[in-house]
Amino acid sequence: MQTERPLRLVIAEDAVLLREGMVQLLQRFGHEVLAAVGDGDALLAAVREHRPELVVADVRMPPNFTDEGLRAVRTLQMEQPGLAVLVLSQYVEQTFAEELMDQGGQRAGMGYLLKERVGDVGEFMDAVARVARGITVVDPDVVSQLLARRRGPLERLTPREREVLALMAEGHSNTAIARRLVVTEAAVAKHIAGILLKLDLPADNPEVNRRVVAVLTYLRGEDA
Incomplete structure (x- = not known):
């Protein structure tokens, strides 16, 4: 598996084995890890010094293991609006995912994954590549919880439309969704148009990132 181009990254993870494992994995695929x-x-300090294209960061880090990584990411997003960020978490922390989307979703690539996804090399590297391209990527388990929280208009969707919506929220393109569901891209486009219509979301915005953020915003129960 090859990504589109080498990336310059900074990694922040307090677990040494996981941190070193990510460094070796990213370097194996040709990326430059500027600091770990x-x-x-x-x-x-590392991001301010090296100005990377993408940051991979844990939510909880020393000294208190609460939201140190998240707070650092928020600060960096304000300082460098074009910085792509992939955040890792041990558990599904829905509030953190929502805060990250609010902070950076419309300005640069943003990802929120469970750490267990790192063990799947293909899935992890795919998330890295998509976030670097400016796409919003949300862990499927987080998407499932967001869908479960939101009723009302979601009940208007067909089972197939709910599948498409979940894949949209995970950051997949129409082509990738078609491949996953073994249907044509025209069928996917038709499903998406139906979803946006039923959820009262605008259907005329061509930007994938904005489309995903709009869907996630709606699932959180806010005005899209």
């Missing part, structure tokens, strides 16, 4: 650090303060 273990806490939020070091993440801020």
